[in-house]
Amino acid sequence: MSTFGDLFRVHTYGESHCKSVGCIIDGCPPGLKLTEEDIQVQLSRRRPGQSDLTTARSEFDTVHLQSGTEHNVTLGTPIGLLVHNKDQRPHDYAETDLYPRPSHADYTYLAKYGIKASSGGGRASARETIGRVAAGAIAEKYLKEAAGVEIVAFVASVGKVELPFAQGEDEVLGKEFVELLRTTTREQVDKELTRCPHRETSDKIADAIRSAKSREDSLGGTIICVIRNCPLGLGEPAFDKLEAVLAHAMLSIPSTKAFEIGSGFRGTQFLGSQHNDPFVDGVDARTGQKRLRTSTNWSGGSQGGISNGEDVYFRVGFKPPATISQQQNTAKYDGSTGVLETKGRHDPCVLPRAIPIVETMAALVIMDMFLKQNARSSAASLLEPVDHLPPSMILPGKNKVVETQLVEDKVVQE
Template identity: 65%
Template sequence: MSSFGEIFRVTTYGESHCKSVGCIVEGCPPGMALTESDIQPQMSRRRPGQSKLTTPRNEKDQVQIQSGTEYGYTLGTPIGLMVQNEDHRPHDYSETDLYPRPSHADWTYLKKYGVKASSGGGRSSARETIGRVAAGTIAEKYLKEAYGVEIVAFVSGVGKIEMESQIRQREAEDTTSSGDINGKFYQLIDKITREDVDSDPVRCPDSETAVKMKDEIVARKEENNSTGGIVTCVIRKCPIGLGEPCFDKLEAKLAHAMMSIPATKGFEIGSGFEGTRFTGREHNDKFVSDGNGGLKTVTNNSGGIQGGISNGEHIYFRVAFKPPATISLDQNTAQYDGTDGVLATRGRHDPCVVPRAVPIVEAMAALVIMDAVMIQNARSASVQRLAPVPSELKAIKPF
């Protein structure tokens, strides 16, 4: 449906060319400082028309808080967030009255509902993600203030071009390495900031690779075509113990969140598909003391999650985005009545979605972690009202 989360719950609304888009956020803790200025930076990172690499649709995407705050603080009641659609042109999509666009949602929406939005893809448009980003920014603000959580995403691949540090390497028997990921990659996700990411419009932190990516996107745009890409995300300082067995494992929630973003086609966490090439001995993340009475892992092939529960290491994952389906090239395809024809699409479209997808991925990651934190806090608060667990149940005993 259009809602996500259990305790921190977000419901988005709006279509690509309606009057406004936005969301309702329920479950936000009261007493947190919050104004539009806290939300707007991420909205501006997501908005169209940022550079020649994105759609020329000119939207300011100015967010307005409609409810749930007073004097700059959250009330604990539902927060209403709205963004006006200003530069919408429904007439650009008149050809979709006859043709379902190849690989778009026109045909499936029509078969499901018996009616479809007449322009811009309706709810299947990336315009819907405005509400996600707005809500995710609120979640991220709480996580940062309460736990120090840091979430940074960046473009690591465009078409066939991929950052060298993303090419994972087998490093068997080397306990000083970062497992299957090379040291350069782990150093990157350990220190990367959003300022680093935004230093280039393609949002790739490697300058040499960024140039190649930009050339690729511009080339596809000039030929009225499109290309896909990969967004990598890291979550640092995530609390230990988040995630629920068995169906609501933290990586399962992350996969659900990421695969709900328009145009996504793949998700992998930690070693991902590359981990299938390893033996158990090579892949296992060995434990050592963290120096504070707890444990940490020498490697992080698990991607910060074991048994579906966060272990305190960096959570890192990759999301694959397909080439945008709407292109301004003539395409031989069928009309709704089955008659063969040629679709000549107009309108304004991204030649590659990944530069603008970065804040969307960050937002969905924040929503997952925020909801998991609140679920775990509810459990912890309930336990505190009971008598202490007998010490023998907590003791570590050899078998």
Template identity: 80%
Template sequence: MSSFGRVYRVHTYGESHCKSVGCIVDGVPPGLRLTEEDIQTQLSRRRPGQSDITTARSEFDTVHLQSGTEHGVTLGTPIGLLVHNKDQRPHDYAETDLYPRPSHADYTYLAKYGVKASSGGGRASARETIGRVAAGAIAEKYLKEAYGVEIVAFVASVGKVALPFAEEDDEVLGKEYVDLIKTVTRVEVDKEITRCPHKATSTKMEETIRAAKARDDSLGGSVTCVIRKCPLGLGEPCFDKLEAVLGHAMLSIPSTKSFEIGSGLRGTTFPGSVHNDPFVEGEDGKLRTTTNWSGGVQGGISNGEDIYFRIGFKPPATIAQEQQTARYDGSSGVLAAKGRHDPCVVPRAVPIVETMAALVIMDMVMQQNARAAAAALLPPLTHLPPTMVLPGKATVDKVVHGESVGEVQGQKAGEE
């Protein structure tokens, strides 16, 4: 389906070459100051035509707020967001009348629906992600104002060029990579045309992308994302664990092929004695972990550490090289696709990953707040044994013993 989320719910619409794309966002809290400029920032980072290593399609992706706000404040009612498609060239796709493009969605969409969009990738196109990014930008603003949440993504690899994830074989992850996860900012990411904040690696990536473009080819890569200051306790046992929903969100992005959280597959090569995250008392009196190889999630629930994960993107399927393939009628032929396409999608995928992460955290926050608010209406629990409550945590005690969630949130935001 075209909807995502349970409480903060997003429904996207539009194809790559229709009149407009956009979304309806339901569940936005009332009273949030919101203008089109708040949403436009991420859409401008996602838009095509940003540099000569991205697609040449020229779209400014200007967002139009259609509903759900008045005087720059959200009303709590559904928010409609619209972006016009302007630089359309459907004649570039005449060959798709004869050929299902290799590794594209032409054949599978036709098999599923019995009909497909005649030009572009339809709903499989990255144009569909405009609605996600717009809805995620709203979620980002709420999370920042209410909790101080920071979400930063960056390009970690392009083809065989990758960040130095570990300097030694006996390291789960190297200090340089871990420090980057802890400190990198969007400003640093956007300084590089590749959106890799490691200058030496970025230079190699740029050279690699240009070389692929020159030979009418494409490259895959990966994006790392970190979520900082995420509230404790997010995630729903058992099937909606936080990493499961993050994986669902990330693998729904076009061209994605893999998702790993924390130490990922590399962590599977180490024994538990090395990979475990021992607890220590932090400066704020809360428990922290010494290593965080878990990636901020344990038992499917956020533990207060940075949440970090990496997503793999395949090479863009549409390339201008001639490819021997079959037509819809089964006869063989040669296809050299036309159109304007990214030689590597990962630089433009960065804001998509960030905003999809925001959608997940926003929905989880609202689910958790609903649970806490319901618990707050019950009589105080004074008979529980000490092993059933979290010691020394006033915020948890206040929620359980009847103080309002709003008061607790306000205190938390003030502390941060």
């Protein structure tokens, strides 16, 4: 359906060329300082018309807060967010009255509902993601203030041009790539039109996109996202593991076709002795308290479907945009053959604009899991201490079976 999340629930609405798009958010905690400017930052990074590498559709995607706040503070009630569609050109899609566009959602939507939006892909359009990005921007703000969470995504590859993922057969991931994961900031990402923070790779990606655009063609690629300071204990086994819900979120984004976490498919090529994450004595980067860390983090911050306190990182694969302006031999709805030539304004590559979509969808996942884990921990804190269990059943420094470090410095004072 059109709703994502359990405790932090987001319901998006709108089609590509309707009057507006947006969302309703239910479950945002009260007391969060929030303005339209807080939300606009990510929407402006997502909007079309940013450079010659993206679609020429002119939309400023200005967000309007409709409800759920007063005096710039959230009330805990549903938040309504609205963005008007201004640069609508439904006449650009007249050819879809006769043809289902190859690799697009025209035919499947019609088969599912018996009716479809007449222009722009309807709900399958990237315009739908505006509601997600707006809601995720709120989740990001809460997570940053409440737990110091930082989420950064960047373009890792376009077509056959990619970052130096590995430096040799003995390394699961290359040192340069691991350093990018550890240190890259949004400011560094946004300095490049391609949103690839590696200058040499970025220049090659820009050339590849411009070349495809000049041929009225398109390119796909991959995006890496890292979640830093992710709290311990997030993930709901067995079916809502952290990586399972992240995969659900990412693969719900238009044009996505692949997901991997941690070392991903490359990790399958190594022995367990090379790939394992040995535990070491360490310090929590957020709280400064002692806790176990891992020496390599090839797991990508998740073990058993639960966050282990290390950086969570994953990669998302995007196919080439289906809508291109080349003539394509295909079939009409009635089965007769013909030649489709699509008009309109289209991204030759969606990767640069998809960065904030990936970041905010990750924020929605972590926000929902954070609220669930804090609810569990708060409920456990009301019980009498447990003192007769073996050490292997209780986290060191805690005296309750299910207590975690999530709320240690904010709720539980022991």
